[in-house]
Amino acid sequence: MSTPSRADAVRNRQLALDAATALLAEPDATLTVEVIAKRAGLGSGTIVRAFGGKDALLDAAVAGLLRPVVARAHELSGSDRPEQALRTFLAELMAFQGAHHAAGDNLRGLSAPETTALRGELVTAVEKMLTAAQRHGRVRDDVPLGVLTAVIGESAYAVARSGSPEHIDAFLTVLLDGLRPST
Structure with a gap:
């Protein structure tokens, strides 16, 4: 039988998670256990005890950021206007990526099973939107779905990192025009 967490352990875990999440929104932030601990007002050992290490902490922080994005993708994937x-x-x-691009940068090479699972759900939801748009004749079907999602994902990430919100609308117009079937 497991022992319930002490209130201070729960509080410390949340402080560490909040600090990591805040740092993920800062461009060029360094995400080490020490930096996160300092931001949280905790010791490094407290963070290691709470999460087991940096990988698990960053996985939990990024997963917390991704959950609403994945929920929104699922919501939109059921639309009767798939291109929109x-x-x-x-x-x-x-x-989201523009505001949290440090998340992707800092997860490279880390063990992040929860984030990986959520990214898989995100891809599935986007593929569902693309498939629906194909059925409606709004997206070409001569390019494999995996290639479409890869092109969209990588291009969107690059545009988001540009830091220029006006590029987003232009990118979407060009992308969606390019995805339309030829007449």
């Missing part, structure tokens, strides 16, 4: 749903979602995704 795709455009709306991609604009929201790029705004």
Whole structure:
């Protein structure tokens, strides 16, 4: 039988998670256990006890950020206007990526099973939007779905990192025009 967490351990875990999440929104932030601990007002050992290490802490922080994005993708994937749903979602995704691009940078090479699972759900939801748009004749079907999602994902990430919100609308217009079937 497991022992319930002490209130201070729960509080410390949340402080560490909040600090990591805040740092993920800062461009060029260094995300080490020491920096996160300092931001949280905790010792490094407290963070290691709470999460087991940096990988688990960053996985939890990024997963917390991604959950609402994935929920929104699922919501939009059921739209009866799939091309508009795709455009709306991609604009929201790029705004999210622009605000949290440190998340992707800092997860490279780390063990992040929760984040990886959520990214898989995100891809599935986008593929559902693309498939629906294909059925409606709004997205070409001569390019494999995996290639479409890869092109969209990588391009959206690059545009989001540009830091220029006016690029988002132009990108979406060019992208969606390019995805339309030729007449």
